[in-house]
Amino acid sequence: MKVYLDNNATTRMAPEVLDAMMPFFNDQYGNPSSFHTFGSNLMEYIEKARQQVADLIGADPSEIFFTSGGTESDNTALFFGGETDPEKPGLITSVVEHPAVLKTARYLEQAGHPLGLVKVNSSGSIDLDSLEDLVSGKTGLVSIMKANNETGVIMQIKEAAEITHRAGALFHTDAVQAVGKIPVDVKAEEIDLLSLSAHKFHGPKGIGALYARKGIKLKPFMHGGHQEKGMRSGTYNIAGIVGLGKAAEMARNFISEEALITSALLEKLESGILKGCPGAVIVGTEAVRLPNTATVLFINVESEAILTLIDFAGISVSSGSACSTGSKDPSYVLTSMGISVADANTAIRFSLSMYTSNEEIDYVLQELPPIIEKLRKISPYA
Amino acid sequence: MDHFMNPRNAGELDNPDGHSEVGSPQCGDAMTLDIKVDDDDRIADIKFMTFGCAGAIAAASALTEIAKGMTLEEAGGIKNSQIVEFLGGMPAEKYHCSVMGHDALSEAISNFITKRDATAAAFKEILDEVPTELRNILGDRTISIVHVHPGRVRISNVGTDRQKVAEILEKELQNRIGETVEVRIA
Structure with a gap:
């Protein structure tokens, strides 16, 4: 049996999404920016997709800019936020951000933008007091992720945005792991800029969007043609955009109906692991988490060894650390929550999707405990 | 694999x-x-x-x-x-x-x-200053060491009262290194 439980890395593209995209790989190959009707007629599909994406996050279509994905959206937002006002060069983000934000922030820090890093508490949520201490009149942008990719912990975005706005700065959220899984409302949560990516919710890879609140005069990150009001040049990836739109439409249905099924399966997986694998610890249980994500510490059992054995059983999951470059880098997300390096190196992440079935969870719960037991037997720590 | x-x-x-x-x-x-x-x-x-x-x-x-x-x-x-x-x-x-x-x-x-060096050193100490009890048994013989292992020492040339010699040496070794070392006589 093959079981895919690495949906925070990427998801299976929905067949409906592929169907929606196919015409644009075949006879509808025109360039939407062309003058002729063969190309320009395609613009309506792009605008429909823009509406579908806007509807998913409570935005106006004019506030949606298509990009190549989460990393580009994050880079655009951070570069813009850092340069929007010379009087406000400061950037603030959190220690648990995805590298697309964290490394960009580090780059901008080297380029002269003072960087502040918000801490997280032991549950994995951002420490709002720490944000309050860091913001000042010199802060240009605060970027806090909506949900963490490793722990699934959902951050207090509205509160963080309020603190940010009181200091007169812009608020960006990397919502790549949240959009399509939980309700996101840019208006209610006072979000100025938001990154999303299609392939995290059953859309195609290589397409995403940046939401920029009306009134924000974004600066282009990609220079060239005039696409996306000159904000994001490059010939329209029409098939990708249509796929993103379709995935967004389907995600609204998932959030309102199917997310409950996924969270029930996650609960079953978690309680089954705790029962079948003595000593297992679920990370971030004190926080509100995504309905699809669980990171488990199998104390005293090394994660990459688990990963390899579980892969042989046909189960795809992931670990926070990788032992490939000569020294193991434990997950900074887990260590910043106060988890020891040794324990962080026992972490396995399970991430479900709307395609995860009850039988698949049963299979994992049957295969996993003997694997953990086998490795525990040869562990000098256990 | x-x-x-x-x-x-x-x-x-x-x-x-x-x-x-x-x-x-x-x-x-x-x-x-x-x-x-x-x-x-x-x-x-x-x-x-x-x-x-x-x-x-x-x-x-x-x-x-x-x-x-x-x-x-x-x-x-x-x-x-x-x-x-x-x-x-x-x-x-x-x-x-x-x-x-x-x-x-x-x-x-x-x-x-x-560990082997420690056993060897302890054994050498005993031979350098043979306890009276052992000297009385050995007479003018000199114990020769055949092999030293951390947990056992093989020796020869101890005369006829082998068991008593082994007992004395094992006790001396235990006192010196705090571990049980078996003395075998070839």
Whole structure:
């Protein structure tokens, strides 16, 4: 049996999404920016997709800019936020951000933008007091992720945005792991800029969007043609955009109906692991988490060894650390929550999707405990 | 791959002759290794435990298979390339995973040698100043040492009251190094 439980890395593209995209790989190959009707007629599909994406996050279509994905959206937002006002060069983000934000922030820090890093508490949520201490009149942008990719912990975005706005700065959220899984409302949560990516919710890879609140005069990150009001040049990836739109439409249905099924399966997986694998610890249980994500510490059992054995059983999951470059880098997300390096190196992440079935969870719960037991037997720590 | 799925020589030995605990606090990887050494200085038995990735487990399994039956000197000279060859290849980025096994083996060997040296030194002390009780039995004989092992000493030329000589020496050794050392008389 093959079981895919690495949906925070990427998801299976929905067949409906592929169907929606196919015409644009075949006879509808025109360039939407062309003058002729063969190309320009395609613009309506792009605008429909823009509406579908806007509807998913409570935005106006004019506030949606298509990009190549989460990393580009994050880079655009951070570069813009850092340069929007010379009087406000400061950037603030959190220690648990995805590298697309964290490394960009580090780059901008080297380029002269003072960087502040918000801490997280032991549950994995951002420490709002720490944000309050860091913001000042010199802060240009605060970027806090909506949900963490490793722990699934959902951050207090509205509160963080309020603190940010009181200091007169812009608020960006990397919502790549949240959009399509939980309700996101840019208006209610006072979000100025938001990154999303299609392939995290059953859309195609290589397409995403940046939401920029009306009134924000974004600066282009990609220079060239005039696409996306000159904000994001490059010939329209029409098939990708249509796929993103379709995935967004389907995600609204998932959030309102199917997310409950996924969270029930996650609960079953978690309680089954705790029962079948003595000593297992679920990370971030004190926080509100995504309905699809669980990171488990199998104390005293090394994660990459688990990963390899579980892969042989046909189960795809992931670990926070990788032992490939000569020294193991434990997950900074887990260590910043106060988890020891040794324990962080026992972490396995399970991430479900709307395609995860009850039988698949049963299979994992049957295969996993003997694997953990086998490795525990040869562990000098256990 | 089989060495990862079914690691050979995993576990611990009772009363090992050499024991080591190595690891990198940096990455949390750790390994213990136990050896039993026979009187020809060959590794008679070897067991390991590890907290490490698949590569580390497979490499440790291969290393212990290679080392078993080797003399300490031979085992100390096992090359990484032998492990890779034994496993039938290994991704280059995983080579470093086998280093921990090497460290563990050489530390277990040095632990064995340290213990053996301690036994030898204690025994020499006794012979340098033979206790009266023993001197009375030996008369003018000089004990000759055949072989020293951390847990046992083989000697000869003690005369007829072998059992009494062994008893006295075992008690003296116990007092000096705090461990039970068996005295065998050839």
